[in-house]
Amino acid sequence: MKKEMEISREIDISTDLGGIKLNNPVCAASGTFGYGREYEPYVDISKIGAVIVKGTTLEPRAGNPPPRIIETASGMLNAIGLENPGINEFLNTHLPYLRENNVTVIANIAGNTIEEYAAIAEMIEGNPGVAGIELNISCPNVKQGGLQFGTDPQMVYEVVKAVKEKTTLPVMPKLSPNVTDIVEIARASEAGGADALSMINTLMGMAVDINTRKPFLANIFGGLSGPAIKPVALRMIYQVYREVKLPILGGGGIVNYRDALEFLMVGATAISVGTGIFINPQLTEEIVSNLLHYMQENNVASLSELVGAAHQA
Amino acid sequence: MKKEMEISREIDISTDLGGIKLNNPVCAASGTFGYGREYEPYVDISKIGAVIVKGTTLEPRAGNPPPRIIETASGMLNAIGLENPGINEFLNTHLPYLRENNVTVIANIAGNTIEEYAAIAEMIEGNPGVAGIELNISCPNVKQGGLQFGTDPQMVYEVVKAVKEKTTLPVMPKLSPNVTDIVEIARASEAGGADALSMINTLMGMAVDINTRKPFLANIFGGLSGPAIKPVALRMIYQVYREVKLPILGGGGIVNYRDALEFLMVGATAISVGTGIFINPQLTEEIVSNLLHYMQENNVASLSELVGAAHQA
């Protein structure tokens, strides 16, 4: 008993996500944790692995008209439309707050063109308090007629490369699952110089209001998140882990530590929770403590014993 | 009251799925209803819109080792591996039984090569009692190193074309949702001469057994079905309905008549239920009667008023 308690103190779950140092592997996913403030009453935000802030664009965006969200079976659809105050406001208002509160911050950035991505990265450069950049490449590329960056390997390569040229921070593209071959996209990211991969963003879906006989969301389509998508997320991470050597931030439907373990075992170095936070704002904390408990009970000395474990024959 | 009951008798919900005549629009999905026999104690199988039989190959197949199935949040993964007795056994044993029971039968066929698909279609040709052929193009193409037919537009085009050349029956490819651009695949099907489209097959997913730290399914990956995938299915049908003029058999996660209505409204001419049958073997019947009731209550005189309704501005 005494021995176990000692071990517990010694278990180190800090981790390195392609140069992004995390005290623990459990992060808050972009768009689900605002800029950290909103959840301050519920959780010590400085203890979260990293807070990945709301997707931020060059200019402020008003977002989509409502309804923006609707619940589905074990999931939800969202079509927020990247409402955000723009990169300046983020750097001037939100980042200082997060820095003061000792939060590990990953900036999530989005653009309509490669130049926009690069410009935002350049503006972030030099601002203390940002540990890394997550590239939301699931937005439509206006120059290419709305085709999403994240579905074309060539565009993925170019966006990553352009951003890498403008920043010294670790860069982590967030892959869209709405593709035929996720490995191809991961390889393109690697070729572009990505330091890590974030997987997965939401699946594109929709719902119909049978009373009005219209699409439920004003935007028609929305991103599906929550437990419903976990099997797809696990599969994609498993596939990519075998073929690409970059560390992976895994997420999609995690609502408890057992889910988190599945993600580690298929190959995620760290995990992110999104929708789960809406239900339980203390989820990040809870997963960390259950993870420690699990490791202790099962004599797992380090996270690396778990990462990719499901690939062993 | 009396008036309503009269209307009810007059509502005609028979429909035409690219030449496949259905007495009602609610079908049993392939692989979930065996060859009909298993559910005979629970439901009048002759009254089902169509029974789409288990995917059948040229030669008998033993299928994958267990575990083959595992439940997930609002869904399940399956990796049956196309266990089936082969096309001969289907034609000699199962088809006569179904014919005797006046079941509307759609044959679901699968092959490793284009030639196999064509050969099976040819063998079916001339056998009375098959109303149409559903092409399962989600199987790996052995000639192309395992890449699925259903993810490459060119292969889809060729498979459909080859089958059409060997049969006079309506041909309906069943589209895989694991693609970047479902509309492209639908267009390829149309170009190949498809009479209808079946959408969607399962999403590829996986699950990990955290106790053994191994993939739960012996096959590692499995197909995700059930309510979890409904938003993705609806979205894809909505997209295809706008661009391709073929009638659509819609399914993926339908467990009640409200789900069925959503599928009709995004553009499905008929619907299929799979996983839902495991929970409620009488689901096809129940949906038909609830649909009739809904149409009556809402003064909907024909299915066509509902099909695609969500596209009206």
Add this chain to the structure above:
Amino acid sequence: MPGMQQGLVISHNQVNRDMFELEFIAPEIAEECQPGQFIHIKPGLRDQPLLRRPLSIYDVDKRLGSVTLLYKVVGTGTRLLTSVRTKEYVDVMGPLGRGFKLPDQPERILLVGGGVGIAPLVYLARVLEEQGCDITVLHGTESRRQLVAFEKLRQIGTDFFPATMDGTAGYKGLVTELLLKKIEPKKLDRIYTCGPEPMMAVVAEFAANHNIEAEVSLEEYMACGVGACLGCARKLKTNDTQYVKVCKDGPVFNIKEVELYK
């Protein structure tokens, strides 16, 4: 500061065909409750339904540390909630949102509630009464059976006037007709309203015509309930360029700021 707690259910009663009153002990939450705020409650412990559901604070007993909710069964979540028994726990977050702005001094107040929209007005009435306000309540429902807050409002000491569509109690017809017929605007300092938007739209017009301060409580689908997901967006006026978040900027808004659906 809002919090998250397991609230011990001490009473849970069906008050009519589809409405329930649920009282739970959660002292830290009860202590903070302001009228017009809401509780974000998880119906059931599993993923289905997945998200929490927002319910207005119907009543609070700070001494006991309890909060009471009044809810109508409309779907999955509310149906599941009905199965919670006393001595069991409910997972609650709150109090959330911006509540009603209270008058600085005793005033003559009108509350107009429609259906289950009466919920936030009851705790509001209690607090206003404690401040010495003079309170008139109009409550419109389908039928006598839905006048579930009558007893509480009478005990609090309000003047209560029901309107029922079927005439089984009080005025027969819309509560807005009752408002226009019965209420003398000159005798009013302030109005608070919650209910169907077309009803509130009439209240808004009434308030505007007579230049009376008024607030409304709005609804939108919610996920986080705290302003993090940006899901519960609404343009207060059609031509606004920005969306407010009903969960954080509301649910209560000044009636002049809002364009209500008719």
Add this chain to the structure above:
Amino acid sequence: MPGMQQGLVISHNQVNRDMFELEFIAPEIAEECQPGQFIHIKPGLRDQPLLRRPLSIYDVDKRLGSVTLLYKVVGTGTRLLTSVRTKEYVDVMGPLGRGFKLPDQPERILLVGGGVGIAPLVYLARVLEEQGCDITVLHGTESRRQLVAFEKLRQIGTDFFPATMDGTAGYKGLVTELLLKKIEPKKLDRIYTCGPEPMMAVVAEFAANHNIEAEVSLEEYMACGVGACLGCARKLKTNDTQYVKVCKDGPVFNIKEVELYK
């Protein structure tokens, strides 16, 4: 013919820390039940858990039209099942599968159950007893508390011998040790067994060594429960080329046909 019914729960009792006995009225199903068959039950009415769960027929009262299940709480479905109250309904399909092959004439029978694997053996004992068989039961569990079928088996009139790992009742140790030490194979005509596979593997060896007819009841994950989905596949012997379906070809198999996991 199997059917699907809403079974009216007439009793539902917790029999130890994690085991429950659930009795429901479903006359058409009860009428058809054979020992060794199972009921496919939907825990809860929502999509979670999504699928039905197979539970063996523990006992049947054909006069009353009732079926009793004995289940152990191991996960989502069984946990949810515990919340069903008497006078509520459970959604049941059955009886499903191929049950035990009964002897043509009165025989000397041994039943070997491990843990909750005792479930199908109880109704089997009842039917065998009615046929005039001479029945010995061995039941192995962790502790005295899990010997939940003792009372029923005694009333039925079997010779009951427990084995508990902690020695709180009967033989201290594995039920298979008890089997090897206590049972005289010459006095046996037939064995039926259900429990953990390593336990059943020892029974299989015992039966083979002494050339005694024996049957086992197997488990696999199930979706449809009727042979339609091909989900519950199992190769009975490692070198078989075909898979049986446990739900339809089983769950009961002749012990000689099966290679058990050790």
